[in-house]
Amino acid sequence: MANLKELSKRQEPLTGGHRLCPGCGASIVVRQVLLASKDPVVVVSATGCLEVSTTIFPYAAWKVPFLHNAFENAAATMSGVEAYYQFLKRKGKTSQHINFVAFGGDGGTYDIGLQSLSGAMERGHDFTYVCYNNQAYMNTGIQRSSATPKGANTTTEPAGKVKQGKTMSRKDLTEIMVAHDLPYVAQATVGNWADLTRKAEKAFSIRGPKFMNVLQPCRLGWAYKPEDTAAIGRIAAETCFWPLYEVENGIYKITKPREKKPVAEFLKTQERFRHLFKPGNEKIIEDIQADVDRRWQALLAKEEMTAKAAK
Amino acid sequence: MKQEKPGWKNLPLGDVVQAGTAESFETGDWRSERPTWHPDRCIQCLQCWIYCPDSSIIVKDSKMTGIDYKHCKGCGICAKECPVKPEKAITMGPEGK
Amino acid sequence: MDNTVEIRWHGRGGQGAKTAALLFGEAAMSLGKNIQAFPEYGPERMGAPVASFNRISSQPINLHCSITNPSLVVVLDPTLMGKVDVTDGIPKGGAIIVNTMMKPAEIKKQLGVAELKVFTVDASGISKETIGREIPNTPMLGALAKVSGLLDYDMMIKDMEKKLSEKFKNKPEIVKGNLEAIKRAYNEVHGE
Amino acid sequence: MVKVVAKTGNEAMAEAMRQINPDVVAAYPITPATEIVMIFAKYVADGLVDTEFVAVESEHSAMSACVGASAAGGRVMTGTSSQGLVYMYEILPIASSLRLPIVMCDVNRAISGPINIHCDHSDTMAAQDFGWIQMFSENSQEAYDGLIQAIRIAEDPRLRLPTMVTTDGFIISHCMDKIELLDDADVKNFIGAERKAADSLLNLDKPVTIGLIDLQDYYFEHRCQVADAMKNAKQVILEVADEFAKKFGRKYGLIDGYLLDDAEYVVVALGSTCGTAKVVVDEMRAKGVKAGLLKIRVFRPFPAEEIAAALSKAKAVAILDRSDTWSAQGGHVFTEVRSGMFDLKARPKMINYIYGLGGREINLEHLRQVFGDLQNVDKQPLVQYLGVRE
Known part of the structure; x- marks a missing residue:
């Protein structure tokens, strides 16, 4: 795996001068993923924070080729880009290897873009889809998505007098992608650059469709101080709210925290969960903890089971 | 000085620009907190560089050489992630003193 | 318009009424005619009564409306008679060709169409004997060629042989069987 | 070859x-x-x-x-x-x-x-x-x-x-x-x-x-x-x-006319209906009626000037739309053709037929009716639905 000195010699994928919030995790994801590529990259992005803030005409922050089409179709758009590249390769018009990377937020990936993503993954296009997952529609003002966790305060499922934020648990898109039988699926977070770039490197070393679900703390929507972005990402992993793991050809491999911290350690770092700490809401935090534990145990079991199957 | 924007006849056809034009766009004026780099304390671990959301840690030949104040928005991630103890190699202070 | 002949084919979904119209159209085109061949479309599935159509003309065909008064009607499946009005719209002097072992006079009586010419041919039987299975649409091409007088017999056989040989390169027995079916139906169709 | x-x-x-x-x-x-x-x-x-x-x-x-x-x-x-x-x-x-x-x-x-x-x-x-x-x-x-x-x-x-x-x-x-x-x-x-x-x-x-x-x-x-x-x-x-x-050898325009140059009664249509209309134009001509057809081949960009020039000498024009705008003012082709004709000094009377929705038949009889209507154009409503049951 490349160390930081080696990474720093690579082409910087983004310039400064984009209009993402100070402390935004999305551009951290982009830089850490794309720097992991030794080969040239070509990027497609769904509509979202990342896209609108980095490409305000005539100011493009991307130093690598970049295409935006619409909100729900980054994967389908990339299918076309990759198809043309395959055509060029087959016809002997290029021999240059390119790593194709599609970025989408959780709204454009979990919700409106799920069909497009599923289709592209099933068709086996050779590209890596990276969901920069900040667990709500941050670009349009913090509306809930199916990635929004239980209890979170969003503008379309707000905490109020009789409701305490989102009532349903989040969709597990990583597992949905695993069910597509992809050669590589990974879950990572902002805050552990070595883990994220290693997973991106791994994805780039594999031919076929790859999916990476990267938890991206959002200082606007989660409401915390801008310097905490990476630190909160790390707590998400340490509490197993967002386990770091990868699935390569069906075999699970989990990066286990040294000590599994209570989920409240994660929840209390952000305003979006503040109402849960009011008297009377203890049960909700207990439920969230139970949910985290159940999913964590299931994950451990999958690791054990698939390790056996691999032997 | 305000620059005249091109009319449709002078714009290239289609919604396309050369890569990296945002470099000329200043976001340094977003800053209310200003990072200061202390080279004497810096251990050149590049944690600040890999976590900077604004590509504003200047690295030359794998060495941190300064901060791009034209683009740095002053989020403070670099200072927070700096592992140097007891005093960090990047510290935050108020902007525009 | 005057020399345009309009034809309607009746069959059941899956019996090849559409294919028959296409084949007849292609054959006529090969012999220098202007043609149209089109099926009637709906969500019907296998077994449902279906129809298909031809226009054959020595002039370019501009018309794109449906055919309501065909001068020639081909019935691929005799069990349709009585369930579908196969004689609908046929003008006086028009002809209907039925795949059946019955005699033309019997069919004429059954359909109650004194003013129409009725022809019959046992296309199912012919196809079983020549091709080895029941596909009446192929022999009916021969019967229609005879009754319509639209296609020169020798030229049509030559053209069919060429097309079938291209399609079934490695199966000469299929080519032979199909040609035989067309020839027999051409000769065995009779009417009054 | x-x-x-x-x-x-x-x-x-x-x-x-x-x-x-x-x-x-x-x-x-x-x-x-x-x-x-x-x-x-x-x-x-x-x-x-x-x-x-x-x-x-x-x-x-x-x-x-x-x-x-x-x-x-x-x-x-x-x-x-x-x-x-x-x-x-x-x-x-x-x-x-x-x-x-x-x-x-x-x-x-x-x-x-x-x-x-x-x-x-x-x-x-x-x-x-x-x-x-x-x-x-x-x-x-x-x-x-x-x-x-x-x-x-x-x-x-x-x-x-x-x-x-x-x-x-x-x-x-x-x-x-x-x-x-x-x-x-x-x-x-x-x-x-x-x-x-x-x-x-x-x-x-x-x-x-x-x-x-x-x-x-x-x-x-x-x-x-x-x-x-x-x-x-x-x-x-x-x-x-x-x-x-x-x-x-095959020539195409933005619009293509059929017996249009001296036509007094013109049908404007798109697509396959033009073929059927040609047959009726021939019938009408045989009866001495100066009928013609204007086929619009290119709808975007809309050849308004070409259409206006081609229709300027007609007495009455029927515009056939195989779609409705639901504006209660006629179909897509009608509104565009009519707008394109506005600056002519003398305009033919223009009427609209919306027809053939959902594959509804348009046959010779329908087109004969249209040409018949054109010869009594003053009695016709602006927009009619052709071939629909009332």
Whole structure:
């Protein structure tokens, strides 16, 4: 795996001068993923924070080729880009290897873009889809998505007098992608650059469709101080709210925290969960903890089971 | 000085620009907190560089050489992630003193 | 318009009424005619009564409306008679060709169409004997060629042989069987 | 060498696609356009084309993939119909604003609801505002010729506009007709061996960002560029048609008249109905009525000046719309033709017929009625629904 000195010699994928919030995790994801590529990259992005803030005409922050089409179709758009590249390769018009990377937020990936993503993954296009997952529609003002966790305060499922934020648990898109039988699926977070770039490197070393679900703390929507972005990402992993793991050809491999911290350690770092700490809401935090534990145990079991199957 | 924007006849056809034009766009004026780099304390671990959301840690030949104040928005991630103890190699202070 | 002949084919979904119209159209085109061949479309599935159509003309065909008064009607499946009005719209002097072992006079009586010419041919039987299975649409091409007088017999056989040989390169027995079916139906169709 | 064959509209379009040999095709099945894709998929499976075929999971993804492949620099085609086109609507104006010369076969079918699989022009007409060139076909030959010309038109450096060529669902798409094919080599020479893209996402030496967000300060300018290209498109379409006519003998215009020059009573129509109308024009002429037909081949850009000039001497004009705007003021063709005629000093009386929705029959009798009405035009309402039960 490349160390930081080696990474720093690579082409910087983004310039400064984009209009993402100070402390935004999305551009951290982009830089850490794309720097992991030794080969040239070509990027497609769904509509979202990342896209609108980095490409305000005539100011493009991307130093690598970049295409935006619409909100729900980054994967389908990339299918076309990759198809043309395959055509060029087959016809002997290029021999240059390119790593194709599609970025989408959780709204454009979990919700409106799920069909497009599923289709592209099933068709086996050779590209890596990276969901920069900040667990709500941050670009349009913090509306809930199916990635929004239980209890979170969003503008379309707000905490109020009789409701305490989102009532349903989040969709597990990583597992949905695993069910597509992809050669590589990974879950990572902002805050552990070595883990994220290693997973991106791994994805780039594999031919076929790859999916990476990267938890991206959002200082606007989660409401915390801008310097905490990476630190909160790390707590998400340490509490197993967002386990770091990868699935390569069906075999699970989990990066286990040294000590599994209570989920409240994660929840209390952000305003979006503040109402849960009011008297009377203890049960909700207990439920969230139970949910985290159940999913964590299931994950451990999958690791054990698939390790056996691999032997 | 305000620059005249091109009319449709002078714009290239289609919604396309050369890569990296945002470099000329200043976001340094977003800053209310200003990072200061202390080279004497810096251990050149590049944690600040890999976590900077604004590509504003200047690295030359794998060495941190300064901060791009034209683009740095002053989020403070670099200072927070700096592992140097007891005093960090990047510290935050108020902007525009 | 005057020399345009309009034809309607009746069959059941899956019996090849559409294919028959296409084949007849292609054959006529090969012999220098202007043609149209089109099926009637709906969500019907296998077994449902279906129809298909031809226009054959020595002039370019501009018309794109449906055919309501065909001068020639081909019935691929005799069990349709009585369930579908196969004689609908046929003008006086028009002809209907039925795949059946019955005699033309019997069919004429059954359909109650004194003013129409009725022809019959046992296309199912012919196809079983020549091709080895029941596909009446192929022999009916021969019967229609005879009754319509639209296609020169020798030229049509030559053209069919060429097309079938291209399609079934490695199966000469299929080519032979199909040609035989067309020839027999051409000769065995009779009417009054 | 001219090769005469019998082909349905779908087969003719698939054959044109084989000869065009696009780099990428992304498509999804929908009646009655499915056959085009099925036939083409077989060409791919048999190695008769070099195309990378992407069998997407929806029309939305079909158009999205087309945008991706075209932005990457490829020559890209697709085919669809009705709901499929409607599902693509969101991406159609993106294709034109990015100046991507995607070429589409659109088999005209009514749009839901109620669900219906048969022909009308609602799908294409509702897509008229997305910056796509739209060409209608009277028959399989026009669809075949139009598709080949569409590649040249779309990729012309002055335009770089996506282009759709339509046929009438079932009436043409499934009707076997006699058509003349061009040699593969002639098609290749006519369209050029490959697309020469101005910008390519895959050009690593000159990386570009495509599809930026435009705010108040640039959006209007970019849309104006599309408007300007549409203005130029008429000239380009005619140039391509002229070259096609010189090389292959078949001549096409933006509009095509039939016995129009001295016509007093004129029907304006699009697509297959024009063929049927020609038969009635002949009938009328035989009776001494100066009847004529104006066929609109190119609907986008709209040839308003050409139509106005062609109709200026007519006494009465019936405009036939196979779609409704639901404006209570007539169909799409009617409002555009009427607006185009406004500046004439003397205008013929113009009336509108909305007909054939959902595949409803339009036959000789209907057209005879229209020509009859035109001879008593003062007694006619502005808009009539032709062939509907009351």
